[in-house]
Amino acid sequence: MTAPRVEVECACCGGTGLHQGRALCHACYQWHHENGTLHKYPQLHTWLETLARIADFAELRGRGLSVRRASAALGVTARSGQRYEQRLKARQAVTS
Numbered sequence: 001m002t003a004p005r006v007e008v009e010c011a012c013c014g015g016t017g018l019h020q021g022r023a024l025c026h027a028c029y030q031w032h033h034e035n036g037t038l039h040k041y042p043q044l045h046t047w048l049e050t051l052a053r054i055a056d057f058a059e060l061r062g063r064g065l066s067v068r069r070a071s072a073a074l075g076v077t078a079r080s081g082q083r084y085e086q087r088l089k090a091r092q093a094v095t096s
């Protein structure tokens with residue numbers, strides 16, 4: 001199972017596509033990567049992807065998967081999964 005991806009409006013071609021990084025679609029990211037022009041597009045940093053992953057992580061945990069299994073399903077390390085878990089718990093503490 002691959003990590004879930006977010007759709008973006010590409011910063012280069014303006015089309016909608018699966019986000020590869022730096023607000024670029026997969027094709028544009030590859031093109032800029034191969035042509036050495038990726039630096040023109042600043043890193044979004046991965047907070048958006050991380051938020052999407054944490055949402056998926058929460059859903060998997062809600063289905064009864066362990067932290068380790070939910071992490072594996074999302075393609076992240078168990079350590080990342082534990083960090084997601086801590087963030088979810090911190091969020092619950094705030095809202096309850």
Ligand SMILES: [Zn+2]
Pocket residue numbers: 010011012013014015017024025026027028029
């Ligand atoms: Zn594009």
